[in-house]
Amino acid sequence: MPTLRKHSRKRDAIIACIRETKAHPSAETVYSRLRAEFPKLSLGTVYRNIALLREEGEIVSVGFVGGEERFDGVTSDHPHFVCDCCGAVIDVELSGPPRGFEDEINRNYGFEVSHRKLIYFGKCTDCIEH
Amino acid sequence: MPTLRKHSRKRDAIIACIRETKAHPSAETVYSRLRAEFPKLSLGTVYRNIALLREEGEIVSVGFVGGEERFDGVTSDHPHFVCDCCGAVIDVELSGPPRGFEDEINRNYGFEVSHRKLIYFGKCTDCIEH
DNA sequence: CTCTATAACGATAATAATTATCGTTGTTGA
DNA sequence: TCAACAACGATAATTATTATCGTTATAGAG
Numbered sequence: 073m074p075t076l077r078k079h080s081r082k083r084d085a086i087i088a089c090i091r092e093t094k095a096h097p098s099a100e101t102v103y104s105r106l107r108a109e110f111p112k113l114s115l116g117t118v119y120r121n122i123a124l125l126r127e128e129g130e131i132v133s134v135g136f137v138g139g140e141e142r143f144d145g146v147t148s149d150h151p152h153f154v155c156d157c158c159g160a161v162i163d164v165e166l167s168g169p170p171r172g173f174e175d176e177i178n179r180n181y182g183f184e185v186s187h188r189k190l191i192y193f194g195k196c197t198d199c200i201e202h
Numbered sequence: 203m204p205t206l207r208k209h210s211r212k213r214d215a216i217i218a219c220i221r222e223t224k225a226h227p228s229a230e231t232v233y234s235r236l237r238a239e240f241p242k243l244s245l246g247t248v249y250r251n252i253a254l255l256r257e258e259g260e261i262v263s264v265g266f267v268g269g270e271e272r273f274d275g276v277t278s279d280h281p282h283f284v285c286d287c288c289g290a291v292i293d294v295e296l297s298g299p300p301r302g303f304e305d306e307i308n309r310n311y312g313f314e315v316s317h318r319k320l321i322y323f324g325k326c327t328d329c330i331e332h
Numbered sequence: 333c334t335c336t337a338t339a340a341c342g343a344t345a346a347t348a349a350t351t352a353t354c355g356t357t358g359t360t361g362a
Numbered sequence: 363t364c365a366a367c368a369a370c371g372a373t374a375a376t377t378a379t380t381a382t383c384g385t386t387a388t389a390g391a392g
Contacts, residue, residue: 114371185324194315244342
């Protein structure tokens with residue numbers, strides 16, 4: 073494990089790729105999109121940097137969809153919708169934020185809650201129509 | 203894909219195993235526990251029956267923890283706590299149920315929400331102490 | 333009770349996402 | 363300019379899960 077971090081153009085491109093889209097891409101998707109710009113990019117490099125960015129808190133995991141882990145460049149707590157049909161991962165905005173309950177859980181169970189995930193599942197508009 | 207379902211003692215044992223514990227076991231854990239009773243049980247049989255039971259709605263997936271999918275025999279909507287340290291999956295009861303928002307999402311986005319998952323992450327009591 | 337159709341099984345091979353290895357390349361600071 | 367070492371590409375290894383296939387168990391008909 074390196075003690076010092078060096079700058080890397082590939083890592084910049086990977087985090088930019090994850091931040092620029094709302095699609096919550098997988099490692100494979102990031103790899104596919106960046107191959108145009110970096111023809112000899114390695115999939116291992118994408119996985120390695122995703123792990124680094126996650127350790128640094130630059131990205132978070134939304135969860136696994138169809139066997140692939142999906143990532144989000146927006147790290148603030150917000151819910152997602154996952155289409156069981158096509159695998160789309162979509163941000164949802166609710167009229168009011170769902171109550172936290174973190175303090176209640178810490179008090180009642182003696183845990184230290186650090187974050188949470190709220191995911192709704194079902195069929196997206198496209199999959200309902202087709 | 204079979205059209206008729208036959209009774210199976212192994213399948214009975216698998217669903218009983220998942221229902222009898224609050225640990226939200228993985229396929230591997232179910233396999234380990236049932237080998238005492240069925241010495242030549244195959245791991246493939248566990249995976250096959252978990253897939254069947256999930257199709258029938260007898261069990262649900264809590265999500266992936268440390269690369270393994272974890273299952274719950276209680277299919278009603280309730281939140282879970284996952285320890286990032288030891289991987290424990292624990293039911294939590296909240297003073298009031300978190301608001302659903304399903305109707306609001308359906309109305310605003312045109313989706314058909316069928317279910318949701320609410321998971322809190324952090325450190326459990328044991329991992330805080332040790 | 334016996335027979336037949338076929339669901340379920342065990343053993344094992346195959347798949348697919350992810351992680352590790354290792355020799356080479358790129359970055360940084362002296 | 364150079365040395366130290368982080369990051370890389372290529373690829374092998376790992377790991378959870380799924381598929382295959384010949385055998386066994388279940389259930390309904392006769």
